[in-house]
Amino acid sequence: MNIQQQLLVRFKAVLAAIGAPENAPAPLTQSTRAGFGHYQFNGAMALAKSLKQKPRDIAQAIVDAVDLNGMAEKLEIAGPGFINIHLSADFISSRVTSINAESNLAVTQPQSQKVVVDYSSPNLAKEMHVGHLRSTIIGDAVVRALEFLGHDVVRQNHMGDWGTQFGMLLAHFSDKLQDNQVAETALSDLEDFYREAKVRFDEEEGFADRARAQVVKLQSGDEQCMTLWHQFIDISIAHSEEVYQKLGVTLTREDVMGESAYNDQLADVISKMKAQGLAVDDQGAVVVFIEELADKEGNPAVYIVQKSGGGYLYSTTDLAAMRYRSFDLGADRILIFTDARQALHFKQTEIVGRKAGFSRPETSYEHCPFGMMLGQDGKPFKTRSGGTIKLADLLDEAIERAEKLVAERDSGLSEQECKEIAAKIGIGAVKYADLSKNRTTDYIFNWDTMLSFEGNTAPYLQYAYTRIVSIFRKAGIDLNTIDAPVALQAEQEMALGIKLGQFVEALEQMVSEATPHVLCTYLYELASLFMSFYEACPMLKDDVAEELKMSRLMLAAATAKTIATGLDLLGIQTLDKM
Ligand code: ARG
Numbered sequence: 001m002n003i004q005q006q007l008l009v010r011f012k013a014v015l016a017a018i019g020a021p022e023n024a025p026a027p028l029t030q031s032t033r034a035g036f037g038h039y040q041f042n043g044a045m046a047l048a049k050s051l052k053q054k055p056r057d058i059a060q061a062i063v064d065a066v067d068l069n070g071m072a073e074k075l076e077i078a079g080p081g082f083i084n085i086h087l088s089a090d091f092i093s094s095r096v097t098s099i100n101a102e103s104n105l106a107v108t109q110p111q112s113q114k115v116v117v118d119y120s121s122p123n124l125a126k127e128m129h130v131g132h133l134r135s136t137i138i139g140d141a142v143v144r145a146l147e148f149l150g151h152d153v154v155r156q157n158h159m160g161d162w163g164t165q166f167g168m169l170l171a172h173f174s175d176k177l178q179d180n181q182v183a184e185t186a187l188s189d190l191e192d193f194y195r196e197a198k199v200r201f202d203e204e205e206g207f208a209d210r211a212r213a214q215v216v217k218l219q220s221g222d223e224q225c226m227t228l229w230h231q232f233i234d235i236s237i238a239h240s241e242e243v244y245q246k247l248g249v250t251l252t253r254e255d256v257m258g259e260s261a262y263n264d265q266l267a268d269v270i271s272k273m274k275a276q277g278l279a280v281d282d283q284g285a286v287v288v289f290i291e292e293l294a295d296k297e298g299n300p301a302v303y304i305v306q307k308s309g310g311g312y313l314y315s316t317t318d319l320a321a322m323r324y325r326s327f328d329l330g331a332d333r334i335l336i337f338t339d340a341r342q343a344l345h346f347k348q349t350e351i352v353g354r355k356a357g358f359s360r361p362e363t364s365y366e367h368c369p370f371g372m373m374l375g376q377d378g379k380p381f382k383t384r385s386g387g388t389i390k391l392a393d394l395l396d397e398a399i400e401r402a403e404k405l406v407a408e409r410d411s412g413l414s415e416q417e418c419k420e421i422a423a424k425i426g427i428g429a430v431k432y433a434d435l436s437k438n439r440t441t442d443y444i445f446n447w448d449t450m451l452s453f454e455g456n457t458a459p460y461l462q463y464a465y466t467r468i469v470s471i472f473r474k475a476g477i478d479l480n481t482i483d484a485p486v487a488l489q490a491e492q493e494m495a496l497g498i499k500l501g502q503f504v505e506a507l508e509q510m511v512s513e514a515t516p517h518v519l520c521t522y523l524y525e526l527a528s529l530f531m532s533f534y535e536a537c538p539m540l541k542d543d544v545a546e547e548l549k550m551s552r553l554m555l556a557a558a559t560a561k562t563i564a565t566g567l568d569l570l571g572i573q574t575l576d577k578m
Contacts, residue, residue, distance in 0.1 A: 001108060002504040003095075004028060004039065006071065007085065011041050014066045018058070020047050030502065037076065037084030038498055044081035055081030092497040093486040099500060099558040100482060105565055107504050109150030113332040116154045116325045117143050120244075120251055121338070123160030124236040124258070125169055127190040128243050129388045130381055130445075131339060134370045137431045137571060138439060139337040140249040141516040142368075144569045145507055154329055157251055158321065158336075159240075161233050161258035164311065167215030170228055171207060172197035174214075177228075187235045191390065219263070219311075233258075246395050247427060248571055262320035266312045269319050270305060273356050284308030288352050303348045318349045322365065323358035333364045335514055340369035340440065368514045371442035373434070381445055395427060401447055402426030406578070413577065421578050425451070425459055428572040432458035435570050436520035456524040458572055461563055464527040465574045467534075468560040472553070475540055479557045484550035492533040493555060499526050500558050503566070516570060523566045530559045 001009070008028045015024055027042045044059035051058055059081040068075070073088035098106035119139020122128045128136075146153050172193070176186040187193055200207045217225040237256060244251050270286055273279035279288050286306035293301035305316045325331045336346060346367035353359050375381045383389050403422040406413075413421070433450035436457075437443040453459045472479040488494045499522075506522035509515070538544055539552045564574045 002508065003087070003501055004030065004505055007039055007041075007068070010066055010068055010071070011043070011062070014062050015043065015047075017065055018061050019051060021050055024050070030505070031084065036078065036082075037074075037086045039085040039087070041083040041085065042081075044083065048081075059083050087498060089488040089494060089497075092494065092501055093488055095501040096486045096488075096497050096554055096558050097483075099561060100554055104148070105503060105562060107149070107507070110508070112150050112152055114152045114154070114330050115146050115333045115335065116156055116329055116331040117146070118156045118158045118321075118334070118336040119143070120240075120249070121158040121160070122240055124233060124240075125160065125165050125190075126194050128240055128391045130373050130391060130394060133391055133394070133430075134339070134373065134434055135337045136244070136247065136249055136251075137434055138368075138370060138514075138516055139335075140247075140251070141435055141519075141570045142335065142337075142511065142514050143250065144571060145511050145516075145519065148565075148569055149507065149511055151511075154325075154331070155251060155255035156321075156325070157256045157258070159237070159256055159258035161236075162260040162263060162317075163314075164215055166218060166229065166232075167211040167213070168197045168201045168208075169194070169232065170214045170218065170225065171211045172200060173232055174228055183231050183235060187232070190236060190239060191388075215311075233260075243391050243395070246392070247431070248573070250571075257321075259314075259317045262317045262324070265320040265324075266316050269316055269323070269356075269358070270312075273305065273319075273352075276356065278352070278356055279305055290348055290351055292351055293348065301348060303352055305352075315345065315349060315352075318345075319353050319356065319358055322349065322353040326359040326363040331363050333366060335366050335368055337368045337370065337514075340371055343367060343369050366514065368439065370439045371437075374442050374444045376444060376446065378444065395430065398426035398430045398447075399423050400426070401451060402429065405451060409578075411578070417577070421575055424573045424575055425462065425578070428458035428462060428567075431572055432461075432520065432570065435516040436524075438517050439515050456520065458567075461523055461527050461567060462572075462574055463578065464530060465560055465563045465567070466576065466578045468530075468556050468563075469576050471539060471556060472560075475553065477553060479560055482550075482553055482557050484554055485547070486554045487547070487551050488555075490533075490537050492529070492536045493552070496526075496529045496533045496555055496559065499529050500555070500562055503562050507569070519566055519570060523563060526559065526562060526566075530556070 008026060011028060012026055015026060025043060025046050029040055029042070031037050031040050041062070044062060045055045047058050048055045056077060059077045063075045063077060063083060066075070068085070071087060071091050072085050074086040076084045076086075078084055095106070117139055120132060120136040122132045143153050143155060173186060177183065201211055214225060218229055237253065241253065270279060273288065274286070279286050282302075285304055285308045288303045288305060289300040290303055291300045295301070303315060304313060305319070306312055322334070325334050350365045353365070354361075359365060373381045381389055399422055402425040403418065406418045406422045406425065429450040433445070434443070449455070450457055451459060453463055469479065488497050503522065506519050510518040533555065537552055539549055539556065567574055
């Protein structure tokens with residue numbers, strides 16, 4: 001249990017005792033302002049009516065009865081009946097001790113859930129571009145945090161590896177191979193390849209027909225066509241894997257469950273919905289009318305599940321995927337990370353899928369939308385010539401820029417060391433800049449801010465970690481095995497200790513809302529509190545008594561471990577030197 005939950009248990013016990021209704025709200029939160037204690041219980045006001053007493057009297061009754069032994073040292077009633085809770089130094093000290101002594105920062109795991117996470121999911125026709133950066137790194141951070149908390153995660157890379165555009169690509173691909181090109185070189189630049197195929201599709205006589213014929217052959221499982229398709233898919237997945245490796249994300253080939261994997265289930269999805277009268281023929285197509293999403297005139301939304309020529313759609317596949325994830329994988333939660341423009345699609349899919357019985361009622365279906373990455377001009381992020389920015393190029397640039405920064409610092413490190421450091425800083429900066437923004441809003445991509453050593457950035461956090469490591473190096477003490485009594489005296493020690501104890505709360509919030517920025521904000525605040533502590537509370541000065549020094553080093557060690565773990569959950573590496 002985290003601190004908030006431990007306190008809540010004790011307050012809830014008292015509510016029952018003072019005669020509050022069983023489901024009385026019990027709002028207990030971290031205090032957001034200094035001077036209001038560390039946590040606040042604000043439930044007294046809401047009880048005034050049912051208990052027919054003044055809120056302050058109720059607050060007083062709660063304060064008199066609540067047993068916070070071992071946790072808090074002082075309770076105050078403020079304003080109309082807020083209860084400010086001041087945690088005791090001993091309670092916090094013991095937390096700091098456990099963080100240092102136990103593995104996994106002494107985090108107790110909640111009940112484990114089966115969580116299916118659909119993320120990255122690029123379209124194989126094209127090279128991964130910056131739009132997939134967000135899905136990939138946000139999804140990966142959430143996955144890591146879920147696993148850290150003991151959940152059973154199934155990664156699903158729902159790659160766009162099927163559909164009509166593949167007819168065009170295959171037709172072009174097979175021509176190139178006939179010209180004796182090796183498959184890899186024919187596909188060396190997916191972007192170019194796609195463009196060439198599209199030009200031929202639009203302009204070359206007979207090509208479009210051949211492309212369409214390829215689709216039909218592909219969908220009916222024609223062997224030659226499938227072989228070609230497999231080759232194509234393999235090479236493009238390998239391209240994505242290169243990006244994953246560079247980014248340090250945990251996706252592997254085993255996690256690929258592309259659209260094609262559902263192909264043989266689509267006919268059944270349609271016939272089940274038709275049998276229920278949910279899907280109906282409409283102008284040659286098969287559609288579901290969604291009354292719940294009717295427009296102002298009362299016309300229901302139209303959700304197409306099969307095209308007039310018999311072809312299936314993105315939506316059909318998502319219904320099949322929902323059924324597979326809920327029933328076959330037994331998901332408690334399904335999380336899908338795509339940009340916000342797909343929000344309506346997933347809202348409709350959930351309504352239709354639930355009606356069709358493609359989800360167990362208890363499976364929670366959560367589309368996690370994200371905003372766009374914008375350029376300095378506030379417009380969608382593009383190359384100077386207006387093209388889409390390839391993810392691979394962006395990452396290379398990040399590393400190059402970080403190399404320059406590292407070189408400027410003149411840290412006396414070898415060239416090889418500088419290169420390794422630059423890679424960690426560069427990639428970390430790009431990831432953190434994205435993760436630290438509220439997921440749902442658009443954000444402006446800015447090299448200078450993300451690579452800055454000041455502010456809420458990866459380099460700032462990486463530097464805070466490195467600094468602590470170097471303190472331990474100087475002290476000749478092992479950060480990982482330090483064990484000494486912790487006594488919190490200074491205000492800065494107490495503030496840092498409490499923040500350390502709140503790591504789990506941040507993590508749990510991040511995981512339940514699928515919002516990595518919550519963890520980023522936490523880490524940034526933690527590092528900032530450390531800096532204040534570091535200035536006010538010397539550790540290695542000669543006049544610091546040994547006990548005090550060790551107690552402070554315990555705080556520093558717990559901070560380093562928490563930052564390293566937190567960054568690792570965000571997919572960002574730390575450095576012992578920089
Ligand atoms: N391939 C899609 C795209 O790039 C994202 C797929 C997301 N997952 C899903 N189940 N639809 O937009």
